[in-house]
Amino acid sequence: MKKHLLRVTLLSLALCLLATTTALSSETAIPAKKQTVLGKYITAKEAYEMFQNAPENTKILDVRTFCEYVFVGHAPMAVNIPLMFLEPGLNESKKLIMPPNQNFITDIEKRFKKDDTILVMCRSGARSAACINKIASAGFTNVYNIIDGFEGDKDENGKRTVNGWINSGAPWTYDLEPELVYSPK
Structure with a gap:
């Protein structure tokens, strides 16, 4: 016994x-670059399922540049508020010139309430993590990082085909809804 x-x-x-x-x-x-101070993570597939289950209570925020949102495509319900802007040319390190959106937090506060459930997306999950850290410092608490972003992670050939919104079966579009497109006004 x-x-x-x-x-x-x-x-x-x-x-x-x-x-x-x-x-x-x-x-x-x-990955460390996709981690946030809030520690809330979701895949693109899970994010779309969450949105479908409660569309009135689930907000999707796309923090990519306006050009990415318009020309690469976007989730049809995603609000675009860029974390950074894209300027023409390259800097001395041969990298894109991407100055921060100085009004980012103000734009977020105009659009969302501090207790909204916000699912944040960028290209692949790193910029959205940086964005969430800024949003959290402004008092937002229920913010998730869509860790595979809109385009997803790279495959063995360097193409973004592994996961992400566009590879998950979730809807996406090039069509623009004026109330969702970023406007600096």
Whole structure:
């Protein structure tokens, strides 16, 4: 009887350890550049499902540049408020010139309430993480990073075909709705 109880106890401990290890590994599976201070993460597929289940209570924010939103496509319900703007040319390091949107938090506060459920998307999940950290510092608490973004992560050939909104089966469009498109006014 004691051996049986000991076996059951050891088996229970092993299962608890396995569950804890699995939970920790799934948290650390998110790359550092996609992690946020709020620690709320969702895939594009899950984000669309969440939106479908409660469209009136779920907001989708696209923080890519206006050009990305317009020419690459976007989720049809996504509000575009760019975290950064794209300027013509390259800087001395041969990188894109992308100055920050100085009115980003003001624009967010005009559009959303602090307790709204906001799902934030960029191209692949890194800019949206930086955006969420800014939003959280302004008092927003229920903000999720769509960790695979609109275009998704790169495959072995460097193409963004692995996941993301456009590869998840969620709807996307090039059509523009004036109330969703960023306007600096």
